Amino acid sequence: MSENKNIQAAVLDSAHIGDIRGAFGTIRHNDTAKRTGWFARLRTLLAIIGPGLIVMVGDNDAGAFSTYGQTGQNYGTALLWTLAMLIPVLYVSQEMVLRLGAITGVGHARLILERFGKFWGAFSAIDLLLLNALTIVTEFIGISLGMEFLGVPKVMGVLLSAVFIMAAASTGDFRRFERVSMLLVIGSLILVPILVMVHPPMSQVAHDFVTPQMPAGAKLTDVMLLIIGIVGTTVAPWQLFFQQSYVIDKRITPRFIKYGRADLLLGIVLVIVGAVAMISFTAQIFAGHPEFGNFQDAGAICAGFAKYYGRLPGVLFAIALIDASIIGAMAVSLSTAYALGDVLSLKHSLHRKPTDAPGFYAMYCGLIAVAAALVLIPGVPLGLLTNAVQTLAGVLLPSAVVFLLILCNDKEVLGPWVNTRTTNVMAAVIVAALVVLSVILTASVAFPDISSETIVGILIGGGLISLICAIVVNVLRAREAADRGGDEQSDRQISQKALYEFRMAPLAKLKPMTLSSGNKLWMSILRIYLLVAMGMVIYSVIHAI
Template sequence: MSKQDNRTAVLDSAHIGDIRGALGTIRHNDTAARHGWMAKFKTLLAILGPGLIVMVGDNDAGAFSTYAQAGQNYGTSLLWTLALLIPVLYVNQEMVLRLGAVTGVGHARLILERFGKFWGAFSAIDLFLLNALTIVTEFIGISLGMDFLGVPKIIGVGLAAVFIMLSASTGDFRRFERFSLILVAGSLLLVPILVMVHPPMTQVAHDFLLPQMPAGGKLADVMLLIIGIVGTTVAPWQLFFQQSYLIDKRITPRFISYERADLWLGIALVVIGAVAMIAFTAQVFIGHPEFGNFQDAGAVANGLAKYYGRLPGTLFAVALIDASIIGAMAVSLSTAYALGDVLSLKHSLHRKPGDAKGFYAMYCGLIVLAAALVLIPGVPLGLLTNAVQTLAGVLLPSATVFLLLLCNDKDVLGPWVNGRFFNVLSAIIVAVLVLLSIILTAAVVFPDMSGESISNILIGGSVIGLIIAIVVNVLHAREEMEKGQVPHHKARKMDLHHMHSWRMPPLDQLPPLVLSQRNKLWMAVLRGYLVVAMGMVIYKVVASML
């Protein structure tokens, strides 16, 4: 271990060493520059994994249900939400990958150390509860897919649970990543279904690029679904998973550019899969009695088989099982990583189960619990799936706020802190996410609110958020100039070698984070509002059951 490594905050010694990715190896002492496209390509192959897995893992059972509901109930009119989410996906996950590569410390531990026990516990509890429910939805997806294929529920769910536990319990990081990338490739099964169903691609492109509200349908239901799309496409667990998984893969700052490419590939696969599901589901059911009457993903497979033949239905069921398995693996790992980080337990896929008992016990325990709940008769599976995605959309703004504050913490990221453009863009994203939550609450309280009112809230709120973000960053830049500091977005370009070698010092050497009264107030207001918004979502879900 080098002197630089001895001064870093890496919490588990297994997180330092050779990068042994699914598609290549980079030695720990390999610091040579990459010259030529072949050398860079081999490096990219070795780095590939975290971005692909976290993105495709988010196109899970909940995503299948949410996207299929959007297509079956409203056609392709909500495709535009996916286009708007692309910058959100990149900005959030790019900040996370920087935090992981530079700090060597998981997201939950950073929140605990920098914001205190209260906020750390609040975030950990949010993550644990939401992840536990999310894993249940993954096994719902497995159950629905197996049912279409004629596999008894108890056998299909049981075998999948054992399979998921064994995949991560070998003590071989490379083996786990190779298995995960096979599942990532399985997500491409949605493409041949799109080709077989062949929806009008001109209409698909139009609805993807031009925002609109679907004609017909209750406003509260439409807004609940839109926020569900946000929640299933940009879920809080992604932040915790990618940061910890990237650390476990031993990726350091010098490979951040390659990891960004990995992330963009993952985003491309997510968008392709989501667009395909909404488009072919709309085409399958339009003009038939099932249009506007979504049940669950299993009914979508049956609809494909009914109107387009057994093959596309089978491919959809297999893709659903594949997505549910990778989703269950990633969500369970994000929880085990986070709790291991906070509780200072050994937490690495490089370790055998006997060498990290707590880590693997949490991972397997969540899988067993979720599988057992799915097998209980009478559980409202479809309603639970949609409720989880909506809750994720409501909780996401608070997670993004902590992420933004951490990425502006100079003691944590040093020369890698956010530039001004990233801060403005992130502030706009947070504002839009909060606006969606506000609209959800208003739609529940005032179900007859017009679509014009919604548009006015979105446009007006976005403009106000943009103005506030610009003013705050201009004032911050003026303060830097008055203090004689070089703006950080320029300082980052000065010394590439310094940036590649800089790592966060040990946590006990960091000076305490001093939050301004303004930041404390805004954080308290945000949390208070989220409690109200979550209450409204729960009310809406309960009302739907009656």
């Protein structure tokens, strides 16, 4: 299907068709020339850069500052290796949504609705809305903590930030929004000079980054829950919905997927560098001091800087916290507005002015306004809201990744761009691991006194079951491919031109999804998991009452 025949493609908003107008360059809609030479490729990359960088840096938000700060202050650099293990998880999951966005032209929530039915579509959209609303509250908590250290009154700081976040996305100019976002991405690099000022022993940092270990003398239950927290704050459900929709809104087509992958890799480098820096300099600040092992919040880290290393690094850390919280709030709010706009068939594009897409901007600005108001209302249980974010993320993430894996094997959706067998194996292992970790996280919320032995039992038992399921799913998929008369790779033997021009057909023209044996198994696992997880959450709520 040709990119030039857009009426045949499943584009839900006409504003998603046209020139790519990125922060650092433009690619004309009819530009199909082959890029030869490093300069031409660099110019193309600069025009495409954005989705991967924003989604990754946006994930190093207020929640990440808290989680990484707690890791360094309580356990030093002993858990840095968890970040190295998350690199392939980040790439595999986000590369799949990059492909879905560029090829389908349809957001993640709408694809789930159309291919899995109204129940799963509504479940995904409502769960995402609740989770994102709570996540944005944590962003404003981060903003208030940073502003407080800088001496800015809480009310003024939160209100000014809310106005800035709403204004940045409401100009009707996609390029302007992306340029603001890229300035915030560059601002995240403030963490690097802070690392230089504190100068932790880099040989130890490098060793702990590649050497799995457990902190000496630490309670296994606490360490495991923190590791799960690191996973949850580094791989968040909103990222899947945001990047797919942002790729669509930026008008990236299959021809430029390889540049999108490079953009994603750059984003992963930045997010890992930032996470390593936070854990490392926080460990150095509090090592040998009374505060070590007694994490409070990101504001206390600012105070620790001022106490042991001078006010300048503390000010820089506060600025970095505010910067991260703002870009996080922007991305999370956009992911919600995009998803609901997709599901409700509303105009939903940053290329449109607020008067042309009132529902889209009302959802975006409404989430920001509600979150800012909650942070400013005295007596609101902000700690409870923060815990709710972790719980809901634990419930939503595995289900979102299961849908993602099935969609990326749906030939009606991706055609020749479906997952390779290697990607499927990696994705299956990732899904299985996330389910096990999410069960532990949800269980810890429902049963606060859960023992180390129980956690180890869940890990071992769940790990074995997950490994078996992953093997079974891939064996079934291989057999089904053989029954169709060929290996999956035979479907990829098409010309590069045809590959680049392939786009998903309009949703109404797609054949209904027929779940394979492997996909039926994944859906069964998902249903069982959700029953268990939701049961534990309900128990926790009743017990708290």
